[in-house]
Amino acid sequence: FQVWVEEEIAPIEILYRIRGPLKSDDHRLIDVVKKQYILPPSLLPYNLAKPQATDYHEHSKGDTWGHIHTFLKNVFSDEPPGFFVEAGALDGEYLSNTLWLEQAQGWTGLLVEPDGTNFHHLQNKHRKAWLSNTCLSKDSFPKEVVHVSRTLRDGDRSVGIPWNTRGSSHEFNVDVVPNTSLLAMVSEESYSVTQCLPLDTLLLALNVSTVDFLSLDIQGREKDVLRTVPFSKINIRVIVVEIVEENVDHDFLDFMQRSGYVLVNEDTVPRLQDQFYVRKDDERLAQKLKRVVFKWQQL
Template sequence: MSRSFVVGIRIFLITLLLVTCVYELGDFKLAKNGCDAEQRLKGPFEMDSQQVVKTIRLNHLTAPSSLPLNLTRQNDIRYSNNQYEYGWKFFHFYSQQFFSEHRHGFFIEAGALDGEFLSNTLWLEQHLGWKGLLIEADPINFKYLVWKRRKAWLSNTCISEKEYPKEAVFEMLQERSETFAVPWLYRANSRRTDTFFIKVEGDFLDFSAVSYSIVQCFPLASYLLALNVSSVDYLSLDVQGNEWDIIKNIPWDRISIRVMAVEHYHHNAKTLREGKGLDEEFVDYMKNINYTLVDHDDDANYIFVLKDDVIATRTITSYKDRNTMVNNSLIEVENYSRKI
C-alpha cells in the first residue's frame, strides 16, 4: 500500500468526520474542534452560536406547566412572619407600582429557588398573566421548582458572567438540624465557589451541611435567543455575587430590559454586613448604560429603570416613605398569602 494512498484515506476520513460534525452542529468552526458539543460548552463558545442556542433548547429548558400551580407556603405557619423579608417586600412594592396595569409581560428571574419562597416574579405570573424564564442552578432547588408547576420556562443552569458558556462549581447549603424555622433560607445561600461570596463570612455556614455541584452556565443573551425573545420587562438577578459581571456582558444593541431588580454587594467587603451599603461605582456604571436608580435598601437590593422608559417618567412613591404599608406590613403579607 503506497504512502500517497494512506494519506488519501486519512484525508478522506478527516473530511468525512468534519462533514458529519457540520451536519450535527451546523457550524464549521465548532466542527473543527470536535463533535462533542456538551464538552465544548465548558470553554469559549460564542453566545449567539447556533449550537449554543440549540443546546439550550434541547437540553436545558423545561417547558411551562399546563397544570394548576402547586403552592404550599401560605398553609405553613412557620413562614407567615418571615417569608417576605430578605428583599421580597422591597421588590414586590416596586413591581406593583411599575406593572399593576401591565398584563402579559415577560420576566427573567435568576436565582429562582423553588419558584415560591421569596419569588420576585410569582405575583406577576399569577395576577397579571406574565410569562418568563426561571433560572435555578441548585439541582435540589430545581426539583422543587418543577414541582411548583410555574407557567414559565425553567432552566437548571446559571447565567455566565462571561460572553461565552462555561461550567461553574456551586457550594450548596442545606439545613443540618432544626436550628432555624425557615430551612429554605439555607438553600437561598447556594453560591459559586469562584465568587467573592465564598470568602465572605455567611450567616448560615456554621449551621449547614455543604455539598457541591458542577453547573452549566450560559450568557443571558443565549437564553433569550433560545426563546426567541429580545425584550424583557423585568429582570431579577440574585445569584450571590456575579450580578454586576452578568450585566456587563449583556449585548445592549440586541436586548432591551425595562426594569432590573439586582442584589449587589461591594466586592471588597469582608463581611456581608459591610457589603450592603450603596455602591456608587455600581450606580455610576448603570447610569452610563442608561439606567436610573429608583431605590436601594439596607439589604443590598437595587431597583433600576431604563432611562427612556415610560416608567421612568412616573411619579413613584419611595419604598422608604410608604408609612402605611410599613405599619401594616403583616396585614399585607397575610392578605397576599390568602390570594395565593
C-alpha cells in the same frame, strides 16, 4: 496548519465546547440550549404551599421581599402581561420576586436556578414559566463552574425554617456569606459542576428580545453578569439586583448609567441590599415612577 470550518464541527464537540469559550449567539449553542437546558412552562395546576401553611407565607415575606413587591406593584399593576427573568429562583415560591407577576398579572418568563435540590422543588411548583437548571455566566460565553450548595445540618433550626433548608448556593470562591457567620457554621457544603450560560444565549433560545423585569439574586455574581449583557440587543426595562456590600460601588453605577439606566430608590443613597434600575428611554415607566414614592434619580 488546520483551518477551522464551522459547519464541520460535530455535535458531540459542541457539547464539550459549551464548557468553555463559544460565542453566546452561536446557532449550534442555541440549539443545544433549546433541547437540553430549558424546560417549558407547566400545564398542570399550581402546586404551591397550602393556604393553611401560614408560617411558610409569613416567612416568605421576610428579608427585602416586601420592598421589592411594593416597587413591582407601583410599576406593573396597570401594565399588560410581560416577560420576566428571575435568576436565583429558589423553589419558585419562597421569596419569589416574580410569582405575583405570573399569578395576578398573567406574565410568563424564565426561572433560572442552579442548585439541584431547589430546582427539583421548583419543577414541582408547576410555574407557568420556562425553567433552566443552570447559572448565568459572568462571561460573554458559556462555561462550567464548580457550584457550592450549603445545606443546614439535620435537625438544626437555629437558622432558617423547615421550608428553607438550603443555607445558600453560590459559585465556588464567590460567597457572600462570611465563614464566621452562624449560617456558615451550621451548614454543610456540597459541590457540583454546573453549566453557566450567558443571559442573551438563554433569551435567544426562547426568541425573546424584550425583558420587562429582570431579578438578579445570585450570591455575588450580579454585577459581573450585568456587565456581560448586550443592552443594545436586549431591551430590559426594569432590573432589581441584590448587591450586598458595605460601600456604594460608584464604578458600577456609572456603568449602569452608560448602559442607559437610572437608579430608582426611596432615598438619595442607594440601598446596599437591593438596587432598582429603569431604562432612561422608557417614558411610560418614567412618568409612572415620578407619581409614586420612588424618586427618579439622575446618576
